[in-house]
Amino acid sequence: MTDKPFAEYADRNGVPILEVLRNEFANCTKVLEIGSGTGQHAVRFATELPFLEWLTSDLDENHPGICAWVNDSDLANLLPPLSLDVLTAEVSAAFCDAVFSANTAHIMSIDAVKRMFEIVGSALTNGGVFCLYGPFRQNGEFNTSSNAAFHETLRSRNPEMGIRHLEALDDLARESNMARVRLYAMPANNHIAVWCKGKK
Ligand SMILES: C[S@@+](CC[C@H](N)C(=O)[O-])C[C@H]1O[C@@H](n2cnc3c(N)ncnc32)[C@H](O)[C@@H]1O
Numbered sequence: 422m423t424d425k426p427f428a429e430y431a432d433r434n435g436v437p438i439l440e441v442l443r444n445e446f447a448n449c450t451k452v453l454e455i456g457s458g459t460g461q462h463a464v465r466f467a468t469e470l471p472f473l474e475w476l477t478s479d480l481d482e483n484h485p486g487i488c489a490w491v492n493d494s495d496l497a498n499l500l501p502p503l504s505l506d507v508l509t510a511e512v513s514a515a516f517c518d519a520v521f522s523a524n525t526a527h528i529m530s531i532d533a534v535k536r537m538f539e540i541v542g543s544a545l546t547n548g549g550v551f552c553l554y555g556p557f558r559q560n561g562e563f564n565t566s567s568n569a570a571f572h573e574t575l576r577s578r579n580p581e582m583g584i585r586h587l588e589a590l591d592d593l594a595r596e597s598n599m600a601r602v603r604l605y606a607m608p609a610n611n612h613i614a615v616w617c618k619g620k621k
Contacts, residue, residue, distance in 0.1 A: 425493060426459040426486040434523075434608065435465045438554055441605050441613050442466060442521065445552050446473060449519040453544055454478060455537060456525040457502060460490030466521070467499035474498050476517070478505035507537040515546045523554040526590065527572075530581035535593055542597025545618040551599060554613045557587040565610045587614060 446452065450473065457463050457477040467475040477487050479502055487502045507529065520541045526534050541551045556568050563569040568584060575582040591601050600620035605613040 423485040423489045425489045426461075428459050428461065431459055431461045431523075434554070434611070435462055437608055438462070438523065438613065439466060439469055441607075442470065442552060445550055445603075445613075445615055446470060446519050446521075449473060449550070451517040452476065452519040452521055453503075453517045455505065455507065455520065455522040455541070456528075457487050458483060458524070460487035460502075462521075462523060463487070463499060464490050464494045464496070467496050468494070471496075471498055473519070474500065476500045476503060478503035480504075480506050507540055508533050510536075510540055512540055512543040515544060515549075517544055518546050518549040520545060520549070520551040521554075522552075526553060526555055526557075527575060527584045528582055531585075534585060534590070538590070538593040538597050538599075541616075542594070542599055542618065545599070547619040549618045550602075551594075551616045551618075552613050553590070553616075554607065554611060556584045556611050557590070557614065558584055559587050561586070568610050587612075590614065591616075 452473050453476050454463055455478055457479045463475055463477045475498060481504050484502045491499050491501050572584045594616040599616040599618050601614055602617045602620060603615040607613055
């Protein structure tokens with residue numbers, strides 16, 4: 422059996438993210454999480470928001486770790502991971518009223534980010550919300566020198582990675598019939614951007 426993977430940062434940012442999701446997902450019933458990573462967030466959020474059915478997903482290589490967390494939690498509202506690579510996944514019919522993703526847009530290539538927005542736009546029912554957590558650039562600027570340095574580190578690891586411009590994500594959202602309705606400043610120079618399907 423795989424040990425449960427643990428990321429210190431996902432443990433730290435879980436509580437402030439939860440407080441935003443408590444508000445944003447208050448009237449939702451089914452969440453798709455894209456890029457569940459270790460699976461820690463999913464267990465915390467499915468525990469604290471028991472009215473939601475939480476569907477994890479990620480590339481197959483992360484499934485053993487996510488399954489270890491899901492199985493150990495024994496939560497009836499937490500589902501084992503979907504095999505979901507946004508680059509190759511088919512666009513589905515609408516099946517959920519919320520999507521959550523953390524720290525994915527700067528790791529994925531820009532083509533994958535575009536695809537993620539298309540997938541989210543089709544997976545959400547009208548009025549559904551997409552909460553994306555992570556660092557963003559706004560008005561062409563990094564919000565801190567540490568995020569500028571982080572961007573350079575990402576680029577040196579892989580030139581396809583990098584901190585995205587929030588306005589460019591808004592354009593992608595618009596192309597998939599979503600509009601940004603809120604932006605939360607989060608600890609450690611991160612944000613949660615919230616787009617709503619069907620809003621202009
Ligand atoms: C930095 S980790 C974040 C994990 C987790 N959401 C968190 O905040 O701890 C980035 C995640 O994006 C996922 N990812 C990268 N490319 C992807 C793709 N093409 N489709 C789906 N997920 C992808 C990775 O597998 C990984 O789980």
